Amino acid sequence: MLRDITIGQYYPVASRIHALDPRTKLAATMLYLLSLFMTDSVAGYAIATIFLFSVIRLSRVPFRFMVRGLKAIMILLVLSVSFNLFLTPGTELFGIGFIHITYEGLFTALFMAVRLVYLVLGSSIMTLTTTPNALTDGLEKSLGFMKRFGVPVHEIAMMMSIALRFIPILVEETDKIMKAQTARGADFESGGLIQKARAMVPLLVPLFISAFRRALDLSMAMEARCYHGGEGRTKMRPLRYGKNDMHAYVIILIYFILMLLTNLLPF
Amino acid sequence: MNIIEAAHIFFDYVQKDENDQIEEINEALSDLSISIEKGSFVCILGHNGSGKSTFAKLLNGLSLPKEGTVLISGMDTRDESRLLNIRKTCGMVFQNPDNQIIANVVEEDVAFGPENLGVPTEEIVRRVDDALKKVGMEAYRLNSPNRLSGGQKQRVAIAGVMAMKPECIVLDEPTAMLDPSGRRDVLRTVHELNKKEGITIVHITHYMEEAVDADRIIVMDDGRVVMDDEPRKIFSRVDELRNLSLSVPQITELAYELRQAGMPIPLGILTREELLQYIIPLMKRAERKGAGADA
Numbered sequence: 001m002l003r004d005i006t007i008g009q010y011y012p013v014a015s016r017i018h019a020l021d022p023r024t025k026l027a028a029t030m031l032y033l034l035s036l037f038m039t040d041s042v043a044g045y046a047i048a049t050i051f052l053f054s055v056i057r058l059s060r061v062p063f064r065f066m067v068r069g070l071k072a073i074m075i076l077l078v079l080s081v082s083f084n085l086f087l088t089p090g091t092e093l094f095g096i097g098f099i100h101i102t103y104e105g106l107f108t109a110l111f112m113a114v115r116l117v118y119l120v121l122g123s124s125i126m127t128l129t130t131t132p133n134a135l136t137d138g139l140e141k142s143l144g145f146m147k148r149f150g151v152p153v154h155e156i157a158m159m160m161s162i163a164l165r166f167i168p169i170l171v172e173e174t175d176k177i178m179k180a181q182t183a184r185g186a187d188f189e190s191g192g193l194i195q196k197a198r199a200m201v202p203l204l205v206p207l208f209i210s211a212f213r214r215a216l217d218l219s220m221a222m223e224a225r226c227y228h229g230g231e232g233r234t235k236m237r238p239l240r241y242g243k244n245d246m247h248a249y250v251i252i253l254i255y256f257i258l259m260l261l262t263n264l265l266p267f
Numbered sequence: 268m269n270i271i272e273a274a275h276i277f278f279d280y281v282q283k284d285e286n287d288q289i290e291e292i293n294e295a296l297s298d299l300s301i302s303i304e305k306g307s308f309v310c311i312l313g314h315n316g317s318g319k320s321t322f323a324k325l326l327n328g329l330s331l332p333k334e335g336t337v338l339i340s341g342m343d344t345r346d347e348s349r350l351l352n353i354r355k356t357c358g359m360v361f362q363n364p365d366n367q368i369i370a371n372v373v374e375e376d377v378a379f380g381p382e383n384l385g386v387p388t389e390e391i392v393r394r395v396d397d398a399l400k401k402v403g404m405e406a407y408r409l410n411s412p413n414r415l416s417g418g419q420k421q422r423v424a425i426a427g428v429m430a431m432k433p434e435c436i437v438l439d440e441p442t443a444m445l446d447p448s449g450r451r452d453v454l455r456t457v458h459e460l461n462k463k464e465g466i467t468i469v470h471i472t473h474y475m476e477e478a479v480d481a482d483r484i485i486v487m488d489d490g491r492v493v494m495d496d497e498p499r500k501i502f503s504r505v506d507e508l509r510n511l512s513l514s515v516p517q518i519t520e521l522a523y524e525l526r527q528a529g530m531p532i533p534l535g536i537l538t539r540e541e542l543l544q545y546i547i548p549l550m551k552r553a554e555r556k557g558a559g560a561d562a
Binding site for chain 2: 010131132133161217218220222225226228232233235236
């Protein structure tokens with residue numbers, strides 16, 4: 001079950017989206033996420049749909065990989081859809097007992113669902129087509145100006161990329177500890193919330209100990225390979241904008257303006 | 268010329284309680300002197316707690332000795348201004364393959380060392396290519412390390428060290444967590460680097476079989492060197508090794524037991540072929556004798 005986390009899972013194929021500079025993808029993803037909140041019209045969602053699915057096609061990542069990320073927000077999705085569906089006042093469509101579904105509610109719920117799904121799909125495209133290292137490189141470079149205000153940008157970026165690297169390892173370890181404790185009679189399934197939380201203790205304690213041990217090992221391995229902070233570091237793949245990045249910026253800007261314009265439309 | 272020159276080293280592990288009071292001092296190394304010749308393949312053997320890993324960490328300044336000096340290519344590990352140079356000269360591979368891979372893509376991990384050293388971009392690409400080829404992992408360049416086997420991960424870790432152009436690689440039980448095929452791959456890679464590239468190898472292990480092909484074996488016990496010789500001579504001293512709770516390679520043990528039982532087999536047999544060389548004539552003679560008796 002824990003294996004379904006798509007974030008940080010790079011899908012290695014060669015595509016135009018993969019080849020873009022991570023800064024371009026970051027900016028584009030930001031604009032795309034923003035655009036989803038700027039529109040409320042059918043036309044807007046139509047444009048977003050076309051845009052999203054063309055990018056997915058271009059990225060050559062199989063669609064099922066994209067959808068995996070959705071499982072994580074299932075509960076959120078169901079909750080927000082039902083709240084919107086049942087609690088929006090307006091013209092009643094039909095009602096049974098205390099449940100009333102309104103025309104407005106149906107629309108808001110639908111839009112909300114689409115918006116949430118598109119948010120996740122949009123950000124999955126970025127994480128699936130960008131290696132986490134490239135992503136943190138992109139962040140490090142775009143936020144580099146903050147170094148002047150004393151923000152340790154390099155260190156934060158390094159920490160993020162290490163965290164991403166260790167997520168799958170720790171997930172596997174959690175699985176192993178869980179099995180080991182179950183074999184010795186631990187019960188993670190039954191009981192109420194408090195009992196379940198208490199059952200997590202024999203899982204979390206060994207997990208934390210092992211995480212600390214790994215951190216110690218890793219810091220030693222990094223030192224052994226001459227790591228001494230961000231100063232004087234070079235890059236194997238320094239970030240350089242190419243022609244395609246300029247095209248991508250133009251396309252995303254046109255898309256964003258179109259999305260803004262949909263607000264002027266009557267539907 | 269000696270690449271590693273460790274003289275009269277003492278090292279303690281100090282355990283402190285919450286109030287910073289010294290609770291316990293464990294002497295890990297005492298008056299240890301080891302020098303290692305450039306280009307050689309040295310195996311350090313010893314059971315758990317013999318101080319072999321502690322010694323490894325002294326070799327690139329990850330820890331400093333309490334007393335004594337460690338010189339790497341003539342550079343003192345205490346000299347902080349040369350620390351990067353020392354670490355670049357004497358690379359290190361650790362036991363757990365997962366805990367030493369930093370990046371999420373194989374090639375980025377191999378590039379980590381040279382990036383830290385400030386090597387120019389084109390040169391890094393060349394070195395990464397080269398290093399991956401040398402360990403036979405060039406096909407996995409763009410893979411995620413999480414999808415590799417343990418042996419493959421260790422070879423990536425070795426490539427990561429190779430990309431720093433070291434003169435010496437210290438491997439601290441690199442095969443302890445691997446399956447037999449991964450172990451073989453790692454060993455073959457290390458031997459190739461020693462022969463083809465002339466890299467000095469210090470291989471710390473407790474698998475006796477892995478030490479057979481070394482140029483020299485150093486046996487440590489209780490923070491001291493107790494034996495230091497070529498493999499054949501070391502593995503001739505079966506009883507002494509047993510007293511140190513170390514075993515000998517299986518084939519050596521078999522030959523030793525046969526000798527104890529009265530067969531004319533010399534000490535220090537290291538390979539199956541060698542043993543067969545002595546056993547086959549014996550069997551043939553026995554056969555002839557048997558045939559003679561029948562007639």
